[in-house]
Amino acid sequence: MLVDVRPKLERIACRGTDDGMKPQTDPRSPVKLTRKGAATRARLVTAAGKVFAELGFLQTRITDITKAADAASGTFYVYFDSKEDILRAVFDDVIADFLDMLREGRPVDADPIALIDHDNQRYLVAYRKHAGAMRVLEQVATFNDEFAALRRSVRDRFVVRAERSIEQWQRAGHCDPDFDPHIVAALLVAMVDNFTYTWLGLGESYNGDRVSEEMTSVWVKSLGLRRLDP
Structure with a gap:
């Protein structure tokens, strides 16, 4: 089976040299692919996501990914350098x-x-859909600094959003103005994050019909919120 190696060659060419010169483009920047090439790459990423979720990162071989994608083994290296490289694409x-x-x-x-x-309910729906991927991220973050940083950045995104909302509610008089919004936001996000990972990632048993309701109750009581009159 013949594969188009031009995308791979273009990626190699844009890396610059070892003389300290800064490459003109980032080595991970996507190259322009043909429609067929883009479809093949997407098929590999989809397959990788499923295989990683099933086997875990360490146990997954590149041949497992290409087999799941119904692609030749050499096709992988046209688009990706390593398992880490395709894992980045999966998490994108x-x-x-x-x-x-x-x-x-x-x-x-x-x-x-x-x-x-709303946010708690949607978070649980999204996490349930991607529980396998999130489990892999937890695994890889324990030994890879780049993915540890990615893991923190995902969490930080939610902390920033929660902190912003809490500050608005404090200014509006909806909750206690004296607590530190950053610390409280981090504590509440950690509660949701860790609980959901234990439940949907590790398989701990809980009454799924009550989880969202109880999560919201913890947030409301922690912040001292009252439902506004219509």
């Missing part, structure tokens, strides 16, 4: 989809409790 897709799912149907100008309830 996962994180984008996760955030899109959180934004879906978010109420505008709703009271704080309604917003918290």
Whole structure:
């Protein structure tokens, strides 16, 4: 089976030299692919996501990925340098989809409790969809600094959003103005994050019908929120 090696050669060419010169483009910058090449790359990424979720990162071989993608073994290296390289692509897709799912149907100008309830419900839906990928991220973050940083950045994104909301609610008089919004946001996000990983990532058994409700209750009581009058 013949494969188009031009994308791979272009990626190698843009890396610069070892003389200290800064390359003109980032080595991970996507190259322009043909429609067929883009479809092949997407198929490899989709397959990698499924295989990583099933086998874990360490146990996955590149041949497992190409087999799942119904692609020749050498095709992998046309688009990716390593398992880490394709894992980055997997998480590009996962994180984008996760955030899109959180934004879906978010109420505008709703009271704080309604917003918290929406966000908790959507977070659980998104995490359930991507539980396998999130489990892999937890695994790889324990021994790879780059993915540890990615793991922190995912969490930090939620902390920043929660902190911003809490500050707004403090200014509006909806909750206690005296606590530190950054620390409280980090504590509440850690509660949701770690609980969800234990439940959906590790398989701990809970009453799924009550989880979102109880999460929201913890947030509301911690912040001292009251539902606004209509």
